[in-house]
Amino acid sequence: MAGYTALAASELTAALVRPAAGPVTVVGGAAIDRTPAPVKDYAIRTFGENDKVVLQLGILAVLGLFAIILGLVSLRYRRLGAGGVLVFGIVGAAAALDRPDSAGLGDALPSLVGAVVGAAVLYFLAGKATSTGPRPRVEGTSGWSRRGFLTSSAMTMVAATGAGAMARALTGWRGQGAATSRDELVLPAPASPAPAVPAGAQLKVPGISAFFTPNRDFYRVDTALVVPKVDADTWRLRVHGVGVARPRTFTLDDLLARPLIERDITLTCVSNEVGGPYIGNARWLGVRLAQLLAECGVEPPSRGGRADQLVARSVDGMTLGSPVEGIMDGRDAMLAVGMNGEPLPFDHGFPVRMLVPGLYGYVSACKWIQDIELTTFDAYDPYWVKRKWARKAPVKTQSRIDTPKPFARPSAGTVTVAGVAWAQSRGITRVQIRVDDGPWQEADLAAQDTVDTWRQWSYRWRxxxxxxxxxxxxxxxxxxxxTERRAPTIPDGASGWHSVFVTVT
Known part of the structure; x- marks a missing residue:
């Protein structure tokens, strides 16, 4: 009960101070930052987009276990039990102050307030729960009272539940400004619309991926335990650093007033295993990043520029490093404001995210971006590079069988095998299928939209x-x-051929 009250008090304080400073969030973020890359990769592979829920449940389970231990300790040593709760508050406060997006000492308040409240409640309830029977009397207690203990417990639970409900209400209210700014955002028409998708780009094969991935189904892989809700009206983007002759700060209105481009681009996560689901295709609307950098005086290294790395920072402190040459070599790198005809969803970076065709997301697709710093690869290691992932990560040529599914039982006769293949910024020109150890057979290719999108294919198998x-x-x-050579996702993306086993009946 004391642990529950401590969490409720801390979350209520976080709702008043800053929702992202809640103890479960900051401790979870610290755990993510300190988890070895192979363990993170395993979590993504095993739990998918539920990896953060699993982490939060794990934190709560650990807190619950220690709450039980401290509760038992407090039946004999009230001060020691209460002191144990205070230690957890100090751990939470330290984690809050160590976060990349820490707003200062105020972020430590939720953990500290929760610990003080929890320690006081534990000390009080332990006194109510201590009998004068065979156990040694605890200092300051006056004997057992079932009615007094149950009454105090009920009041504690009611107060804690009320505090938790108030915390949720306040957090929702604070997010209303961001939600309203998104609801009211009207995206301008693009100055450079995307070319029409060719007829035949979407095959009429049951079970194949849709050519455009709906926003609700688009994969999400990031380290944010709580999705940032950024108010578009107060959002700012700063561009500065080495070789930036004219540093600038942009508002969303500044970006929307510029000529916008619309492009179909397939994004891939470096955590995508061979045949994995962490890939999606969407129609993006945004500002051409190379043009914006050029207006700030940035030159690529091939033309004498001093910076070879662009470091993008998000509002939650994430840092991604992209090669400046790859952004300014003519590809459609952009600061995106729209996705499939609507403002970016919060899960995917509202109000602005960055993306660079042909590069894995961890070096190019910064969501909730708020800062762009030009620097060099020698001078700075962004988040994932510090964790032994590759500095540069071009997307590898890959293909996937969507249908039939693994262990399917199709009937004998003609079976359509189909799927997608991708090599962003290069395009796909050929797909081949092999049955068992037989010869490679040519698959039929769907029409190609652009070199930056995946391409569907099919093969009629007898x-x-x-x-x-x-x-x-x-x-x-x-x-x-x-390549046939199997490689894990670390350090620069998985490789190998995708295979499925089926039983024909």
Missing amino acids: AAPGGHSLTVRATDATGEVQ
Whole structure:
């Protein structure tokens, strides 16, 4: 009960100070930052987009276990039990002050207030729960009173539950400004619309991925335990650093007043295993990043520029490092404000995110971006590079079988095998299928939208009864054939051929 009250008090304080400073959030963020990359990769692979929920439940389970231990200790040693609660408050406060997005000493208040309240409640309830029977009397107690203990417990639970409800209400109220700013945002028409998607880019094959991934289904992989709710009216983007002759700060209105481009771009997460789900295709609306940098006086290294790395920072402190040359080499790198015809969802970076075709997300797709610093790769290591991921991460040529699913049981006869292949910034020119250990067969390619989007493919297989292994590989426009060599996602993306096993009946 004391632990529950401590959490409620801390969350109520966080709602008043800053919701992101709640103890579960800051301790969870600290745990993510200190988790080795292979463990993070395992969590994403095992739990998918539920990895953060699993982490939060784990933190609460640990807190619950220690609350039980401290409760038992307090039946004999009230001061020691209460002191244990204060230690947890100090840990939470230290985690809050150590966060990259820490707003200062105020972020320590939720953990400290919760600890003080929890310690006081534990000391009080332990006194009410201590009998004068065979156990040694605890200092300051006056004997057992069932009615007094139950009455105090009920009052404690009611007060804690009320504080928790008030915390949720206040947090929701504080997020209303951001929600309203998104609801009221009207996106301008693009000065450079996306070319029409060719007829035939979407195959009519049951089970194949949709050419455009709906926003609600688009993958989300990031380290934010609480999705930032940024008010578009107060959002600012600062551009500065090495070689920036004219540093500037932009508002969202500044960006929307510029000529916007609209492009179809497939994004891929470096945590995507061979055949994995962390890839999606969308129509993005935004400002051409290379043009904005040029107006600030930035030159790429090939033209004498002093900076070779662009470090993007989000409102939650995440840092991503992108090669300046790759941003300014003519590809459609952008600061996106729209996704599939609407303002960015909060999960995907509202009000502004960055994306660079052809690079994995961890070096290019900064969500909730608020700062762009030009520097060098030698001078600064962003978040993932510090954790032994590669500095530069071009997307590898990959392909995936969408249908039939692994361990499917299709009927003998003609079976359509289909899926997607991608090599952003290069494009796909060939896809081949192999049945068991037989020869490679040419698959039929759907129409290609652009080199920055995935390409669908299909193959009509005359399936004989029995168990069969289906394998796919792709070739990109440079002539590079997708490698068979299996590699894990760390340090620069997985590689290998995707296979599924089916039983034909």
